Amino acid sequence: MLFTYRAIAPEVLDSDFLGLQTLRHLMRMTRTWDSTMSMIPKGGDTIWGDLDWSPEDGFECKAKNQKSNDSDVSKDVNGKSEEVHLEPVNYGRIVSFGKDVAEASSSEIEQIEFRDAVKGNNIAHSNTSCRDIWTEYHELGWGGIKAAADYKVYTASSIIDLLHFVAPRMMQRGSVHFSYGIADNLDDPKYSHYKYWSNPLETKLPNAPEMEIFSMYGVGIPTERAYVYKLAPQAECYIPFQIDASAEGGDANSCLKGGVYLANGDETVPVLSAGYMCAKGWRGKTRFNPSGSKTYVREYSHSPPSNLLEGRGTQSGAHVDIMGNFALMEDIIRIAAGATGEELGGDQVYSDIFRWSEKIKLKL
Numbered sequence: 001m002l003f004t005y006r007a008i009a010p011e012v013l014d015s016d017f018l019g020l021q022t023l024r025h026l027m028r029m030t031r032t033w034d035s036t037m038s039m040i041p042k043g044g045d046t047i048w049g050d051l052d053w054s055p056e057d058g059f060e061c062k063a064k065n066q067k068s069n070d071s072d073v074s075k076d077v078n079g080k081s082e083e084v085h086l087e088p089v090n091y092g093r094i095v096s097f098g099k100d101v102a103e104a105s106s107s108e109i110e111q112i113e114f115r116d117a118v119k120g121n122n123i124a125h126s127n128t129s130c131r132d133i134w135t136e137y138h139e140l141g142w143g144g145i146k147a148a149a150d151y152k153v154y155t156a157s158s159i160i161d162l163l164h165f166v167a168p169r170m171m172q173r174g175s176v177h178f179s180y181g182i183a184d185n186l187d188d189p190k191y192s193h194y195k196y197w198s199n200p201l202e203t204k205l206p207n208a209p210e211m212e213i214f215s216m217y218g219v220g221i222p223t224e225r226a227y228v229y230k231l232a233p234q235a236e237c238y239i240p241f242q243i244d245a246s247a248e249g250g251d252a253n254s255c256l257k258g259g260v261y262l263a264n265g266d267e268t269v270p271v272l273s274a275g276y277m278c279a280k281g282w283r284g285k286t287r288f289n290p291s292g293s294k295t296y297v298r299e300y301s302h303s304p305p306s307n308l309l310e311g312r313g314t315q316s317g318a319h320v321d322i323m324g325n326f327a328l329m330e331d332i333i334r335i336a337a338g339a340t341g342e343e344l345g346g347d348q349v350y351s352d353i354f355r356w357s358e359k360i361k362l363k364l
Helices: 004-008 020-030 034-039 044-048 099-103 128-134 136-150 156-166 168-175 271-281 326-336 353-359
Strands: 071-075 081-085 095-097 212-219 221-231 241-243 260-265 294-301
Touching: 034 168, 044 156, 044 271, 095 099, 099 221, 136 156, 136 221, 136 241, 156 168, 212 260, 212 271, 212 326, 260 271, 271 294, 271 353, 294 326, 294 353
Parallel strands: 095 221, 212 294
Antiparallel strands: 071 081, 221 241, 221 260
């Protein structure tokens, strides 16, 4: 929940458009969405990267990826060549408090431990109605809020600890149903518990060697991957952690837009999340796929509708609109009718999912 409120619509929520009462209702409502915890990144730094590394290193937020060393060469309106320098992005820093922190070398970042910080019930004490909004934030206190911000930067692993620190009751509820780690020994009886079933890194595929698995998703749309946050000034009934919508990249080719670092995906789910297990984690006989069920990656490159009459578009790769994608529907109908992955043509890939997957050093 720490990241959800502002991620829903940062420009709207950062304005006075909705009004305080509407904002209170929205925050109370989203706190009931325990399914939000199912979307916390699984696999930690091994999958998503750390302060110095991420699988998508080198990704370019451009329509065409034509790279020459560390810069691109294009032509201006007069036909002269000009260099467009690419900004390196470390997607492993999923949350950074400040653009300077997101771009700094890890040796320059001074992190102050937050896990044992003293919390204090000293927020909005003069207005008890703020408790409708604050709940666990209220108990966190300004000391806890400052401690979270002073840690500067969070990776997939430390975000779990941050959420336990900021919202312990929410995470306690979520921990009954979800898990986010990587199993060392999949034969350990504890992994028979249902809370591990939604994490492909802590459970095995069934013993079904004739089964085929298809990962089918859209690509080619800038998709949220990491965030720049800011600590808001103290005030009554305010939200202390906010996406810094003023954080922008250096030019139109930058991956940083409105405080959000973008990567390849379907506008909602990044490629790494959608394709990794079929591209590598389950490919062939692995400890996650002991019977060697065949896996196929089927990507659908996004093409927006040419006009309003086309509606969502028949070639859309967007997260929901892809259900109207003719190529996807054809593949699904053929599979349902008994076609194999090889008969569909095998893998259909437009992204760098295989190259990114190879960078992930996961015990298979």
